[in-house]
Amino acid sequence: MKTLFIISIVILLLTSSCVDTNQKNVKYVATGAISVYNLQHLNENNELVTLEVVPQSAQDQWSYQYIADEGDILYLSGNYKDINSSLKVMILIDGKVYKQASNKSDTLSFLTVSGTIPY
Numbered sequence: 725m726k727t728l729f730i731i732s733i734v735i736l737l738l739t740s741s742c743v744d745t746n747q748k749n750v751k752y753v754a755t756g757a758i759s760v761y762n763l764q765h766l767n768e769n770n771e772l773v774t775l776e777v778v779p780q781s782a783q784d785q786w787s788y789q790y791i792a793d794e795g796d797i798l799y800l801s802g803n804y805k806d807i808n809s810s811l812k813v814m815i816l817i818d819g820k821v822y823k824q825a826s827n828k829s830d831t832l833s834f835l836t837v838s839g840t841i842p843y
Contacts, residue, residue: 748793750790751787761809794842800815805831810827
């Protein structure tokens with residue numbers, strides 16, 4: 725009986741200490757603009773979100789953070805209309821830069837970074 729109790733406790737401890745290692749911290753970042761810019765990104769529900777960002781200076785940073793599973797699709801895209809501006813967009817996974825893009829004085833191109841969370 726004592727052995728059965730000890731085995732039960734060990735199983736309970738092992739199952740309660742399991743952590744889902746398939747989840748990653750995703751952060752989208754946009755910075756470097758001196759005027760209004762538009763962004764599109766996928767959120768944690770895989771919905772495309774469109775927004776307009778009004779920075780106060782080139783040091784201002786927009787960010788969006790959530791928890792995602794391995795294999796999930798990541799997407800961030802942005803553009804601006806002021807020829808004197810610039811933009812840098814990045815996707816970070818667990819604090820490390822996964823993808824990034826930047827340009828300056830290019831009002832015609834969209835900066836896009838995308839991919840899937842590696843396994």
